[in-house]
Amino acid sequence: MPGLVLFGRRWAIGSDDFVLPGAFELFVRLVWWIGIFVLYTVHKGQFNCPGGGLLHSYLLGLIILLASIICALSALVYVSMQGTISNPGPRKSLPKILYTRLLLYFPEFIWAVVGAVWVSDNSVQCEKTVINGVIGTVIASWIIIVFTVLGVVIVFDPLGGKKTFYLDGVSRNLESSQSGQLLYNVKSSATRVWEKRIRLLCCCIVQDDDHRVAFTSIAELFRSYFSDTDLVPSDIAAGLILLHQEQDKMENCPKEPEEVLCHSPSSLVMDDLDVELENAAHYMLFAAAAYGWPYYVYTNPYTALCKLNGDCCRNRPTDSDITGSDRHNFHFGSILKITGLQYRDFIHISFHNKIYEIPFFVALDHKKEAIVVAVRGTLSFEDILTDLSADCEDLTLEEVLENGFVHKGITQAANYIYRKLINDGILNQAFTIAPEYRLVIVGHSLGGGTASILAIMLRNSFPTLRCYAFSPPGGLLSKSLADYTKHFIVSVIVGKDLVARLSMPNMEDLKRRIVRIVANCNRPKYQILLRGCWYEVFGGDPDDFPTELDGRNQDALTQPLLAEESLMVHRSPSYNALEEEPHLNSPPQYPHLYLPGKIIHIVEECSSRRLCSSDIKYTARWSNETVFSSILISPKMITDHMPDVVLKALNSLSQEHGSCLSC
Numbered sequence: 001m002p003g004l005v006l007f008g009r010r011w012a013i014g015s016d017d018f019v020l021p022g023a024f025e026l027f028v029r030l031v032w033w034i035g036i037f038v039l040y041t042v043h044k045g046q047f048n049c050p051g052g053g054l055l056h057s058y059l060l061g062l063i064i065l066l067a068s069i070i071c072a073l074s075a076l077v078y079v080s081m082q083g084t085i086s087n088p089g090p091r092k093s094l095p096k097i098l099y100t101r102l103l104l105y106f107p108e109f110i111w112a113v114v115g116a117v118w119v120s121d122n123s124v125q126c127e128k129t130v131i132n133g134v135i136g137t138v139i140a141s142w143i144i145i146v147f148t149v150l151g152v153v154i155v156f157d158p159l160g161g162k163k164t165f166y167l168d169g170v171s172r173n174l175e176s177s178q179s180g181q182l183l184y185n186v187k188s189s190a191t192r193v194w195e196k197r198i199r200l201l202c203c204c205i206v207q208d209d210d211h212r213v214a215f216t217s218i219a220e221l222f223r224s225y226f227s228d229t230d231l232v233p234s235d236i237a238a239g240l241i242l243l244h245q246e247q248d249k250m251e252n253c254p255k256e257p258e259e260v261l262c263h264s265p266s267s268l269v270m271d272d273l274d275v276e277l278e279n280a281a282h283y284m285l286f287a288a289a290a291y292g293w294p295y296y297v298y299t300n301p302y303t304a305l306c307k308l309n310g311d312c313c314r315n316r317p318t319d320s321d322i323t324g325s326d327r328h329n330f331h332f333g334s335i336l337k338i339t340g341l342q343y344r345d346f347i348h349i350s351f352h353n354k355i356y357e358i359p360f361f362v363a364l365d366h367k368k369e370a371i372v373v374a375v376r377g378t379l380s381f382e383d384i385l386t387d388l389s390a391d392c393e394d395l396t397l398e399e400v401l402e403n404g405f406v407h408k409g410i411t412q413a414a415n416y417i418y419r420k421l422i423n424d425g426i427l428n429q430a431f432t433i434a435p436e437y438r439l440v441i442v443g444h445s446l447g448g449g450t451a452s453i454l455a456i457m458l459r460n461s462f463p464t465l466r467c468y469a470f471s472p473p474g475g476l477l478s479k480s481l482a483d484y485t486k487h488f489i490v491s492v493i494v495g496k497d498l499v500a501r502l503s504m505p506n507m508e509d510l511k512r513r514i515v516r517i518v519a520n521c522n523r524p525k526y527q528i529l530l531r532g533c534w535y536e537v538f539g540g541d542p543d544d545f546p547t548e549l550d551g552r553n554q555d556a557l558t559q560p561l562l563a564e565e566s567l568m569v570h571r572s573p574s575y576n577a578l579e580e581e582p583h584l585n586s587p588p589q590y591p592h593l594y595l596p597g598k599i600i601h602i603v604e605e606c607s608s609r610r611l612c613s614s615d616i617k618y619t620a621r622w623s624n625e626t627v628f629s630s631i632l633i634s635p636k637m638i639t640d641h642m643p644d645v646v647l648k649a650l651n652s653l654s655q656e657h658g659s660c661l662s663c
Contacts, residue, residue: 002230004381006095009160011553014232015091018080019526020100021151026073032140033066039133049126050098054118055134058111062137065107081526085235086519105148109390112141156194178627190227194219202381210355211385218388225507229515235487238525240513241532244633245542246517276600277620280492281650282368283468287444288643290361290376292331292351296338299644308333337362347371347430350420355382356389356412358450362426364433370428371438375417375454377445377643386413387446390475390504392591395456404478405591406453410446414453421458442466444643445499448472452489452596456481459488467597468492471641474628475503475593482594482625489597494649495604495622495640496632505592536635594625599626602649618649 003010004017040059049055076097082090115138198215205211229260231239288295297304308330332349336343347362359376377546378387389409421427431437439462443451453476455467467489477485493500521528531543602625604616631637639645 003232006098010157011155011160012157012232013155014234015086015088015094016080016525017234018076022077022080026070026077029066029070029073033070036062036137039130043127043130053131055126058114058118062111065111069104072104077102081524084522085238085525101533108141109145112138159190167344186245187223190223191219194222205381214355214385214389217391218533219290221390229511234525235518236514238528239518240633241528242517242521243513245535247633248542273620273622276490277650277653280468280490281654283440283442284650285648286372286374287340287442287447287470287504288647289335290447291379293334294379295643296334309367348426353380353382355385356409357416358383358413360417362430369437371434371437373441375443375447375450377443378449383446404481405448405593407476407593410449410476411448414457416582417454418457420435438464444470449476452476452485455489456485469596470646471497471500472595473499473596474501474506476598479594482596485597491595491597491599494602494646496634496637497640498631498637499641500595501628501631506629506631599623618652620653
């Protein structure tokens with residue numbers, strides 16, 4: 001649904017978004033009106049007290065005012081219920097009703113002030129019940145006024161005026177000589193707005209030149225992604241609900257026999273998978289330990305603080321072994337608890353954290369005879385900025401022909417760790433102590449992506465190097481580099497992990513799917529949201545929402561419908577990259593990037609889909625990057641990414657394999 005145009009500007013709310021909040025306010029107003037009416041009727045002849053005349057007029061005026069507001073709200077809710085998301089025609093009278101409702105706030109504000117003055121007057125000596133009723137009325141009035149102001153601030157679109165002018169004017173006169181300059185001004189304004197929002201969110205961190213460059217790059221990323229559609233947040237929520245139910249319907253369909261047979265692996269492949277799963281379960285402990293005390297407290301909420309307070313101050317390496325802040329030694333104490341290592345097994349620990357500079361540690365793993373470099377995942381605003389610096393840059397490596405594009409922010413983080421390991425002699429120190437050990441690099445999430453690129457950089461110097469990337473970002477390596485890493489990197493993905501599927505082409509694909517299913521659904525938005533919430537919370541069978549796509553042949557489905565085109569303003573650069581071949585001399589800003597190395601995909605075999613269950617069983621299989629070329633909508637798309645879930649799945653599979661061997 002295109003954003004509602006009111007007072008000459010576009011707002012981040014649709015004309016069909018007033019059903020649920022309007023119905024709630026209508027219920028409150030009805031109860032309020034009944035209470036005041038009963039109060040006025042019961043005490044009708046008892047207004048002879050000091051201040052009673054003003055009280056009588058106040059209650060009578062309030063009854064009339066509430067009745068007017070109830071009528072306006074009833075009309076607002078009724079009109080907002082009409083039509084569908086892409087068919088706002090039946091709601092064309094809603095702006096007039098909304099203007100009327102907003103005008104009623106002025107007498108309500110005046111009545112709230114009058115009530116507050118009357119209540120605060122010490123000379124008033126009316127019945128206590130009446131006074132309490134007026135106090136409740138005044139409080140309710142001010143609460144509603146405050147929440148209304150907050151609602152206006154939330155749905156305010158800083159670019160509403162410019163976007164409305166652009167949509168109404170430029171799109172009708174694309175040949176105008178001023179259209180190019182106007183479009184440039186709109187884009188520049190949008191970038192500045194996003195940059196201000198990012199600066200506001202990151203106001204608590206020290207900002208330098210790297211931060212300013214990142215702010216501009218990320219603002220441009222958000223501007224290019226959101227500029228080509230005319231959707232409001234509730235449209236996106238409805239689209240995600242519809243996509244989730246459509247996806248569940250597809251998963252419930254029986255598979256063809258050929259499709260099942262093609263996934264049957266050979267025994268040799270299964271043996272290799274079992275070995276890698278056992279290694280992954282072991283090294284995931286190091287990747288999780290890199291998060292320090294937040295992860296330890298999260299997984300041991302009742303005993304962690306007591307254990308850390310008792311043990312952390314006893315064993316601590318020399319100050320030269322640790323860089324960055326670790327007040328009270330909580331981080332290092334947690335790493336010791338999670339890995340089970342001794343403090344003398346650690347070569348270097350860095351808790352230093354800035355944009356493009358993330359914490360890591362180097363330790364000796366005597367069980368596997370390995371020197372482990374564990375890189376921490378996202379845990380701070382600086383890490384989020386590193387994640388969102390999603391421009392592409394070339395990765396130039398000597399004696400490696402498979403050079404290609406990589407994620408810019410993660411590559412800079414890998415460069416930082418590479419310089420520390422090589423230039424500061426950390427790896428030389430480690431191999432001096434254990435020359436027969438091999439190098440293993442591990443990490444989860446952002447740490448997994450950084451570990452993968454770091455492994456590529458170190459591959460020539462350490463040919464036996466191995467890397468285990470747990471839940472790495474999907475938009476990481478170009479195809480040539482992803483194929484090159486299959487010899488020494490293993491990626492582990494659990495379920496419907498969102499991060500493993502995150503890339504700009506996948507995000508553009510998700511946006512197109514949302515626009516398509518939202519534009520062609522024949523149900524009102526409030527029904528989609530209500531049934532969707534019920535489905536997400538209580539489960540059941542997915543709803544079969546009728547759409548305009550039903551009954552159309554496959555060739556017709558490749559062309560956008562009129563309603564779908566109405567929600568697409570123009571195509572963003574990343575959208576164009578999906579369907580058009582890039583120029584030979586200038587690579588696209590957001591080309592297709594893939595997961596690193598060979599991919600192990602772990603899925604739940606049998607468990608309750610929504611409720612926590614202790615008997616969850618997992619299966620694992622080798623997969624390929626094409627499986628992760630589309631974002632899947634699920635309540636578990638976030639939880640499947642969490643390090644404790646990944647570790648639990650790996651431990652379950654490792655224990656199951658161990659029990660099979662013992663049998």
